Each structure stands twice: as structure tokens, then as C-alpha cells.
Amino acid sequence: MDKFTIKDIAKLAEVSTATVSNFLNGNYAKMSNNTRTKLANIINKTNYHPSTTARNLAKNENKTIGVSVADITNPFTTPVISGISERCEKYGYKVIFTNSNNDEQREIENINRMREEEVAGLIIDPVNPDSNIYNQLSNAYTVIVDRQPRRNVIDTIVTDNRDSVKNMVAQMQANGYEDLYFISWPLDSFSTRVNRYAGFKLATNYLDDEHLLTVPYNTELTKSNGFDQVLKKIMTNPHKKIGFFTMNSRVLLQLLKSAQRLNYTYPTDFGVATYEEFEWMQLLNPGISCIRQDSFTIGCSAMNLLKDKLETTFTNEPAPQVKVVPTDMIIRESF
């Protein structure tokens, strides 16, 4: 590629490198209009571009932020990345990505690698938000998205998990559904799942966990995994209108597949609603009521917040905050 340096430009323009540097940094006050236009011309003609590497070294700063995502194949992730990228571009940051592939060890390595490479800030979609690797990270330069740590030491951007579920389930109740079930992958301590379930309990007032149904994570849809039995048992219990809320679209897929095998249909035999919305849901007839989360906005918010933290100097560090991004409730004909 081009081999021009600031020296070459200085020589061509018959000025010093300092003047060129000033020009590059927009300090036009420090030069005559004459040299300013001359420089502009030369730089334009030579197609010269300052080396970011050298610049970073000299200024001892690095305008790149590092992103670690838990699982890039998770459809939730893509819009988040998209939001982050767009923001970074706008703010003049570069962004480097790593994928943990749901592997906690891998995540640790990735984060460490990025830190060693002196990124200015970190945005993390954590595999396990309660991992203690985050304790070594400073809230001054990192933001967590999606999954929320139990002990909050770092700013976190999450979607409205609890209240949106609560509202949707309340809606189901308003439509006469009395026997409600929350279907989810194992809750473990994933805040997304836990909070969605919390919303469910808030609406239903169930005291125990009898209405929490779990299906195994990442299983083949073609196999029943015993869920068929569970479903069958529930469905043969005829006193009340039965409704299901699924924790995400892949769980919904499990439920529908199971129902298909057992020949149950909605909204006749049961009502259903889900967290998440995807294009393929439009194929389903009747349409599925769902909670649409705005992942793109989550990405944007994360970067906005990070930029603020990076570029403002606080006299005293503010307490870590949790920002909740609102969702849309889409009502269709599934209950």
C-alpha cells in the first residue's frame, strides 16, 4: 500500500512535521490559511493517511473497544452486534469481536486477550454473569449486556424481562386462561430466564414451582425428551383453560413440535405466548402473540453508555446501574 509518512508530506509542503500533525488534528488555528490549503491539497493528492498505530502509541490511547459475545449463533446476538458496530462507527471507535461459543473458559481467554491488547473499553455478553472474572474488570471501562449479574458491580443493559412477561401473562389471564405454565430451559441462574419467570409468578401468584416446566437445552426438536409425556398429562386435566408461556423462541419450537406430535392445536386446546419474535413466526397460523425485544437498541445503548464512561472524567465513580430497554407486546391469535 502507500508508503507516505508525515515526513514526506512535510517535505513536499516545505513545512515541519509538527505543522502537518496540527493539520491532521484539526488545529487550524496554528497555521496560516495558505499552508492549510496547501496541506489539504497535498494530502489529498498523495492519498496520505496517518498511521493509527503510530498515533495510538504517541497519544497513548487506543480507540478500539472489545466485544465478547456468549454465542454468536444466538439470534439475539446479531442485532446487538449490529447496534454496537453502528455506534462505534459513529463515535470513531474500532471494534474487535470475540465469540465464546458458550464456553466460560474461552470467554475468559478472550477477555484477557482483549485487555492485553489495550482496548479502551469492553462490552460483554456474558456466558456466566456470575463468573468471578468480572470482578477483575473495572466498571470504568466495561458494560455488560443481556445477562445480568446477581451482584451488580458493572453497568448492565438488559431487556425488560420481568414486567413484559408479567403483562403478557396478565393478558392471558384476562382472556380466561387459568391454568398457566411457564416453559423454559433450566433456569440455573441465568438472569434472563429467572427474571422472565419472576414476571410469570408476579402475574399468576403461584406460590410453588409446579407451573414451571423445563425442557433440556439445545435438544433436537424431533425427539420428545419426555416433554411429550408432561404435556400430555397437563392437557388431560380438563377443568380450566390451559395457557403456556415459553421463555424464548427455541422453547416455543419445542412446545409446538410436541403439540404437533400429540395432535393438540392452539388456541383450541391451549393458549400460548412467547418471549422473542422472529420472521418465521409469521408462518404460524394462527399467529403467535409474542414479546418483541429490541436487541439493536441494546447494542446502541451499551455503546452509548461505554462512550460516556470512557470520555468523561468522574470526580467520584457513580454506582453501577442497570438499564432496562423496553419491549413491544404483540398480540395475535394464539390465546
Add this chain to the structure above:
Amino acid sequence: MDKFTIKDIAKLAEVSTATVSNFLNGNYAKMSNNTRTKLANIINKTNYHPSTTARNLAKNENKTIGVSVADITNPFTTPVISGISERCEKYGYKVIFTNSNNDEQREIENINRMREEEVAGLIIDPVNPDSNIYNQLSNAYTVIVDRQPRRNVIDTIVTDNRDSVKNMVAQMQANGYEDLYFISWPLDSFSTRVNRYAGFKLATNYLDDEHLLTVPYNTELTKSNGFDQVLKKIMTNPHKKIGFFTMNSRVLLQLLKSAQRLNYTYPTDFGVATYEEFEWMQLLNPGISCIRQDSFTIGCSAMNLLKDKLETTFTNEPAPQVKVVPTDMIIRESF
């Protein structure tokens, strides 16, 4: 973060910075075993990490590669990125991402920005592979994926578009389907679409384009856009078994939605197969026969190739090649 430099380490170990540098670069031959272990200890204890920025500047190299994707929300893209990332990690490259959002202008800006930032190489999933921006790029440091330029000047990794469609359609013919249609977004000059259609014609030997049905790009599934009429007309033509091949999953969605509205079902009223496979297809009953492409491998191959190009010095530049990544044909019950 840490403020240790190579000087500090040198001082602590009572050696010169040169020795430390040699240690860091694995030139153990140039020092005694004694200083080697001493250095190892100190570096370990101080948690010192050399500055990649300074290193890059000194060596005048930059181990990061730039990736430009046409549309990050395209489900094809995610596994490609995943493959690239994984490879980069393995080979010790960093990777920076940009999203063109299907905007050619934006893509140009992104690519230029990355070039200015002195990335070592470029992997491009192009918005418009025939754009002349690629003429300014050297085949020495760039690889194109997915969409294939008509005039090939840069190495390209694509999925097996033509032959896999040909084979699938031949399969449909073997099952007795005689009136076959290829449904696609407008072909324009997108190589993916063009090549898939070429495969279709190869199998069917249709001479004209009467059996090419196009649906508008990115439309709401809930609207018919006139496709319902087209479908209806075809379906009322009863002499032969009718079969459809859809160019990708989103087009499949269009077809199925339309069929749903008109109350046609497969494989009774028509047979169908599609390019691409996604998880939600498992919901469809009967199952849809499809061509599964290995996007992850495409990403890996792209990075493999790029690494080769970057790290080997050619006496004479080899001619640009097109690498075709094979697909899987999944036969289910949709025809």
C-alpha cells in the same frame, strides 16, 4: 491498567531491554538459561504484557484482518463470521468488523476505513460484487465470500450453488414432478441467485424463463404482492405434478404463506424444496427437503486462504481462484 514497560522488566531483571525483547520473541538461543528463567519469573509475577501497538509500530506490521459483511442480520452471515473469528484466534490475528447494511456506499466507506487503518488483510461479503471498488483492492490481501464477482480478480469462497440445486431438482424430477418452478427474489446479477437458477435450468432444460418466478425482496409475509395470483394460476393447471424450488428460506416463507392463504398443501397439491436450512423448518410438517450450506466452513476457508496469501511470498502471483464449499442435500417429505 498495568503500567509496566519493557524497561521496567529490564531493570527488575538487571538486563537490557534487548534481552527482554528477545525473550518475548522466543529467541532463547540468545541468552543464558539463567536469565531466561529469571525473566520468565518476573514477567509472570508482574503480569507484564508487551504493547501490541508499540510492537506493530516497531515491526511495521499489523496482525488484524478486516471483515466487511453485507448484512449482518442475514442468517447466513453469522456462521461465516463465527468461522472467521475462530480461525483468526487460532492464527493469532485480531479481527475488526463492519456491517454495510446492504448499502453499497456504506460498504465503500467501511472498506476504505479499514484499509486506512492498515489491516493486514480483508475478507469481504460484498453488497454488490461487481462494484468497481474491488478493482482497487489487491488479490494479495483480500478474499471475497458468498457472492461471486462476474469478472474474477480476487479469490472467492462460495457455497455450491449451481450443482446442489441441479441435484435437488433432478431428485424432484425423479419423483415424478414435471412442472417445476424456481422462486426467487429478483435475480439482478447476484451470483448466488443466478447460479442457483442456473442449476435449476441445467436440471430442467427449460429454454426460456417462464418457470422463473420472482417475488419482491424484503416484503411483508402478510401481504400477497400479487404472488397469490401467480400461484393460483399455476395451481389451476392440472396436467402435471407441480414442484417449487425456492431460492432461500425467506422466499420459502413467502411461498408457504401464500399457499396457506390459498389453502394449498404440500406434498399433496405441490412439491417443494429449498436452499438453506434453519431450525424452525423442523416445525413444518411434513418436513421440507433442503440444501444445507456450511457457512461456518466458508468463514474458515476464507481465513485459511487469506492467511496463506499473507504469510507466503509468491515469486509470481497465482491467478485468482474460486473455491466452492460443498453442501448437504437433506431429503424429507415435502416432495
Add this chain to the structure above:
DNA sequence: CTGTTAGCGCATTCAT
């Protein structure tokens, strides 16, 4: 307004 100069953190001859 413009030029001189001393770093930024590291790699790399060339001596010793």
C-alpha cells in the same frame, strides 16, 4: 504562525 525536539514501547542491528 512555524520549527525543534523529545518521547510513546518495542525490535533490531552492531558491538562487546
Add this chain to the structure above:
DNA sequence: ATGAATGCGCTAACAG
């Protein structure tokens, strides 16, 4: 086997 010196391309005082 080790060290001193020089430079990578740029920025930021400080002089003038």
C-alpha cells in the same frame, strides 16, 4: 550471552 543505540510514525510541549 548481553547491551547501547537507532528508528518505527506520530504527538506535544516549548521555542522562536
